[in-house]
Amino acid sequence: MAKITKEDVLRLARLSRLHLTDEEVSKYKVEIEAMLGYVEQLKSVDLGDLEPTSQVTGLKNVMRQDTEKSYGASPEQLLKNSTSIVEGQIKVRRMLQ
Amino acid sequence: MSSVLSKSQWPSIASISTDVQNGKSKALDLVELAYKTLENSNEFNSVISTTKKRAIGIAKDIDSRVKKGQKIGKLAGVPFIAKDNFLTFGGETTAASNILKGFNAPYQATAIERLEAEGAICVAKANLDAFGHGASTENSDFYTTKNPHDQKRVPGGSSGGSAAAVILDIVPFALGTDTGGSIRLPASFCGAVGYKPTYGLVSRSGVIAMASSTDTIGPLTRNIADAALILDIISGKDELDGTTIEKDKLGYTNLPTHIKGKKIGIVAEFMGKGVDPGVRSRIEDTLKELKNAGAELVEVSIPSISLALACYYIICPAEVSSNLSRYDGQRYGHTSNMSGNIEDSYNWSRSEGFGSEAKRRILIGTYVLSSGYYDAYYKKAQTLRTKLIKEFNEIFNKVDFLAGPVSPVTAFKIGQNIKDPLQMWLVDILTVAPSLTGSPAVSVPAGYSDGMPVGIQLIAPTGKDRDLLALASVTEKVI
Numbered sequence: 078m079a080k081i082t083k084e085d086v087l088r089l090a091r092l093s094r095l096h097l098t099d100e101e102v103s104k105y106k107v108e109i110e111a112m113l114g115y116v117e118q119l120k121s122v123d124l125g126d127l128e129p130t131s132q133v134t135g136l137k138n139v140m141r142q143d144t145e146k147s148y149g150a151s152p153e154q155l156l157k158n159s160t161s162i163v164e165g166q167i168k169v170r171r172m173l174q
Numbered sequence: 175m176s177s178v179l180s181k182s183q184w185p186s187i188a189s190i191s192t193d194v195q196n197g198k199s200k201a202l203d204l205v206e207l208a209y210k211t212l213e214n215s216n217e218f219n220s221v222i223s224t225t226k227k228r229a230i231g232i233a234k235d236i237d238s239r240v241k242k243g244q245k246i247g248k249l250a251g252v253p254f255i256a257k258d259n260f261l262t263f264g265g266e267t268t269a270a271s272n273i274l275k276g277f278n279a280p281y282q283a284t285a286i287e288r289l290e291a292e293g294a295i296c297v298a299k300a301n302l303d304a305f306g307h308g309a310s311t312e313n314s315d316f317y318t319t320k321n322p323h324d325q326k327r328v329p330g331g332s333s334g335g336s337a338a339a340v341i342l343d344i345v346p347f348a349l350g351t352d353t354g355g356s357i358r359l360p361a362s363f364c365g366a367v368g369y370k371p372t373y374g375l376v377s378r379s380g381v382i383a384m385a386s387s388t389d390t391i392g393p394l395t396r397n398i399a400d401a402a403l404i405l406d407i408i409s410g411k412d413e414l415d416g417t418t419i420e421k422d423k424l425g426y427t428n429l430p431t432h433i434k435g436k437k438i439g440i441v442a443e444f445m446g447k448g449v450d451p452g453v454r455s456r457i458e459d460t461l462k463e464l465k466n467a468g469a470e471l472v473e474v475s476i477p478s479i480s481l482a483l484a485c486y487y488i489i490c491p492a493e494v495s496s497n498l499s500r501y502d503g504q505r506y507g508h509t510s511n512m513s514g515n516i517e518d519s520y521n522w523s524r525s526e527g528f529g530s531e532a533k534r535r536i537l538i539g540t541y542v543l544s545s546g547y548y549d550a551y552y553k554k555a556q557t558l559r560t561k562l563i564k565e566f567n568e569i570f571n572k573v574d575f576l577a578g579p580v581s582p583v584t585a586f587k588i589g590q591n592i593k594d595p596l597q598m599w600l601v602d603i604l605t606v607a608p609s610l611t612g613s614p615a616v617s618v619p620a621g622y623s624d625g626m627p628v629g630i631q632l633i634a635p636t637g638k639d640r641d642l643l644a645l646a647s648v649t650e651k652v653i
Contacts, residue, residue, distance in 0.1 A: 089537045090306060091545065093495065094517070096501070096525040096534075105537055111596050112538055116484040119554050129556030132387050132417065133612035133636070135375045139416035146413075150280035158277055158506035167506050169515040 079113040081106050179322055179365065183207070184346040187252055187400045189292065189451050194251035195280050196379055197240055201233035201251030201295065208253040208297045211344045218320045220338040221255065222327075224298040229253070232295050248294035248407060255339045255348040257332075259306060260298035269382045270314040271304040273508045273527025274404070279414030280545025282312070283380025284415065285349060285391050285408040288347040290427050291408055300335030300348055302527050303497070306384040308332050309601035312592045313531040320588070321580065322364055323626055325584040330363030332356040336394045337364040338351040347395045347404055353384045354486050355580070355605025357392050362580035362629025367403045367646070368392045372636050373612035374419040377412030385493035388486075388609040397645040398618070403428045405639065416515060421427075422640045429644040432469055436645065437573040439474035444578025444604055444631075460620045462629050463579075463652035469645075474569055474576070479561045479607050486606040487599055488542050488555035493541025498532060534595060559610050566611045575632040575645055580617045586627035602632065614639045618649045 086106050092095045097105070152165065162169045184190065193199040212221060236251050256262055259269040261279035268274040286296060299445050303313035311319040311334035319334045321327040322341040329338040337360035347496030350357040352370040369392040376391040383389060393404035410421040440461060445454060465471050487638025503509040503523025508523035542551035569576065579606060591598045609614040613636050617629035632649065634642035
């Protein structure tokens with residue numbers, strides 16, 4: 078059965094861009110272990126040479142005309158949901174120290 | 175209580191629309207009736223927010239267009255509620271998550287646009303498990319919806335607010351989403367009709383993504399005719415969603431009324447141990463009635479179904495972790511006040527904004543997709559999905575439909591499963607297989623067990639939505 082350490086949880090949190098408290102790390106360690114334990118029943122199934130399925134519609138290369146299309150929303154409307162707007166741009170924090 | 179809830183103040187959707195078009199009733203009165211009923215059932219927490227100002231404006235506009243003799247559409251003045259993961263105007267869209275509190279959609283979902291084009295009026299946004307992650311609405315970041323039949327019990331989820339709103343009679347129909355059972359389960363727990371169409375039949379544009387390869391959109395109603403009418407309007411190709419397919423040439427209304435000679439496969443794996451005796455006997459009674467109506471019953475086995483849940487709970491969190499990565503607290507949604515650089519801002523905004531089930535699924539999804547584990551988990555699950563589809567195709571060479579319960583149990587008590595997230599996942603045991611295969615599936619009310627509703631689940635081959643609705647329509651008549 079999959080063994081998950083606290084370090085594993087912290088690594089997953091880092092990859093997932095989540096900041097977890099110590100309590101959360103302990104809680105998720107136990108829960109993730111239980112859930113991976115449950116899904117492990119798949120491991121013993123022999124699937125022969127079947128290919129994986131990523132989508133079920135059977136559609137391929139769905140294209141549309143490469144033309145401009147208005148969705149009805151103005152740039153102002155789209156920006157309204159951000160908390161920090163400067164001169165029509167979203168201002169974010171410093172990336173490089 | 176059950177008998178009170180089984181009567182509706184709303185006539186059929188088609189006749190509501192006809193009456194509004196003929197000037198016999200006013201759209202404004204219908205919208206006001208919806209709000210009055212909502213107010214009287216406030217304690218059930220079925221709704222997160224209303225879109226009152228906009229709804230009343232639209233209703234007045236419809237009434238004045240009727241006066242001028244203009245044609246409105248097939249849903250003239252019909253009020254409805256959308257699950258709060260549909261982007262709508264007139265108020266916030268939150269997906270019941272703190273990370274989207276205060277978010278105002280800049281455009282509307284295609285399904286909403288199509289309903290509005292026919293004259294329907296969105297009056298409110300229904301509660302759900304945040305982002306659709308759950309089977310009870312207890313994972314809503316705001317509050318839990320109560321089951322209309324017993325306030326101590328959950329309505330099912332994740333479209334619990336939508337199902338409760340229909341049975342509380344606030345509106346004649348509601349929209350939900352179904353990724354692993356989220357329309358069918360609450361429909362079953364509340365005694366509503368819940369229809370999950372073939373994957374791709376209804377555009378996902380403007381619906382907040384959960385697991386994109388199984389996300390579907392469908393109606394919750396009191397009867398099949400209403401569900402079929404709504405499906406007829408929202409289905410079909412949409413340029414804004416590349417996975418959409420053409421609708422049936424005959425549409426989904428004017429359904430065949432007989433099922434003579436149709437073969438229904440009773441899935442052995444659905445009727446096994448763990449199915450509550452009360453639920454089992456309601457399903458068996460219903461199947462007997464279908465046999466009397468001319469259907470042929472055949473016992474069938476789909477071996478991989480017992481592995482479908484494990485398969486789903488690899489694929490779903492994987493897709494969830496990817497879809498939720500867009501919530502970074504910069505362009506929209508919750509932004510943390512904690513200091514630091516941009517990466518700190520991402521991490522804190524996400525940690526403060528996401529609830530514990532969203533975090534759990536993100537972490538598990540990240541695990542099964544990470545290098546070293548990808549083949550053992552994600553690829554294995556995707557390959558099992560192929561096997562399941564193969565088994566479904568083989569069975570559907572022999573039978574026209576599959577049947578079983580939607581859930582092994584009726585609505586459970588609030589708090590009963592919330593402490594054990596794995597137990598909560600197990601609630602989806604009978605609903606995930608059609609989600610993985612893309613098959614259409616419906617929950618039809620099949621009576622009560624100990625005062626709580628039971629739903630029978632009927633499943634058809636991919637693309638056979640019209641046939642499935644016909645069977646469902648016969649089913650509701652024989653019960």
